[in-house]
């Protein structure tokens with residue numbers, strides 16, 4: 266193998282070996298003299314960050330295809346690049362075209378503004394570079410992480426002081442697992458459920474050593490399934506694949522027009538599985554569906570799971586934070602009966618990306634996924650990596666612990682309540698404006714609606730839209746959403762709803778109102794922007810003219 270001759274992307278004169286050594290060692294060294302040299306770079310960095318955060322437009326208008334061209338060179342520079350010129354490159358090519366997820370008019374996704382304390386903590390976390398996979402690389406951070414997780418565990422399950430004293434720092438117990446996101450949390454939950462329900466018995470060593478086929482054979486089942494609603498997050502498709510039950514093993518029960526799982530249909534599905542000798546690994550309830558914020562009736566699902574003696578998992582990646590709100594926590598009633606609960610810190614806890622959590626009712630259940638290694642992660646150790654899908658992991662607990670302390674229960678309650686109230690404002694505006702149709706009453710802070718072209722409004726108002734009308738409205742809304750995204754002034758996302766009791770799937774505009782900086786005025790501006798763009802589309806005579814928008 267020979268090194269390819271790369272183009273020199275950044276300025277660089279040929280440097281000798283000692284020069285390179287000097288340069289590289291300077292990257293790692295922390296001398297005072299270097300600190301003053303770095304001052305300029307740090308300032309530049311601070312300015313870039315502040316300018317980015319100050320911009321209130323969601324995006325630039327650059328075409329995605331021209332962005333792709335910027336990132337098509339596959340050559341690694343042979344010599345070290347000067348950091349300042351690299352920062353310039355970043356500023357012009359990456360930062361300039363990044364999405365301002367913190368913009369108050371970016372109200373279409375689950376990613377929004379972060380509290381300011383995240384930035385200094387991020388710097389600290391990166392500087393400390395702890396690895397919580399094992400105690401030897403994270404002495405204080407591991408128990409600190411366990412404490413933060415236990416705090417939320419208590420909010421969900423509210424067990425006794427004695428329970429928490431016994432388990433919070435006991436290496437045999439796992440109250441929660443910090444993971445990279447809701448996906449990893451959901452996979453871990455089903456992994457625990459699978460290994461528990463098909464575990465060792467009598468002379469059978471269990472699924473962990475024998476695998477799925479042998480376990481089903483031993484227990485006398487034909488196949489294994491996971492049951493949830495058709496609004497389950499697609500991370501369950503990944504989980505089903507990884508756990509060996511396949512796509513057909515993930516049974517999606519229909520949801521009703523309230524975006525909740527249809528309870529009689531769930532009961533029927535459970536009965537059918539039992540009659541057909543299918544092993545149910547888990548029943549999943551969703552608290553805050555990703556597409557429209559529906560919250561399943563967790564109490565009813567809990568009862569069904571208990572009756573069937575099946576693991577009950579709640580995916581509260583989005584909606585879990587409602588637990589902080591006196592006014593809205595009743596929507597989560599039944600969550601305390603869940604065997605496991607997923608909550609994303611990077612969603613409604615306003616913490617940075619890559620902070621997912623899984624909470625476990627039984628502190629010993631995670632033992633069924635425990636793995637050890639002789640060089641580290643030893644049996645009986647405190648190492649967090651032994652009961653986790655992921656290995657090396659950063660000190661994300663810093664943000665969680667800080668958020669819980671610096672925002673507190675009252676702070677989170679305020680944030681949750683505000684989001685829901687502003688969503689009500691948006692719902693009211695949509696009801697008032699003839700241009701729009703509300704597609705479902707918002708359950709929390711997600712809202713789905715659509716634009717109705719003028720010539721169809723009368724029929725829409727009388728609920729007399731034909732299938733062809735709906736197709737035209739679908740097409741119109743799809744173009745509207747793409748044009749709005751491309752214009753870059755405001756942002757709303759888009760989904761397709763199949764449970765609205767209409768003859769065809771309906772394209773819906775999807776608002777997510779979580780950014781504390783979003784005001785009612787911002788919401789009005791987003792709607793006005795859509796009305797403006799819709800008029801332009803209508804005036805451009807043919808819908809096809811918008812087709813080139815990717």
Ligand SMILES: *Cc1c(COP(=O)(O)O)cnc(C)c1O
Nearest residue numbers: 446447448498553555580582583
């Ligand atoms: C976001 C979300 C997930 C996936 O979480 P990631 O953090 O993106 O992996 C799963 N379920 C629900 C309900 C979600 O909202």
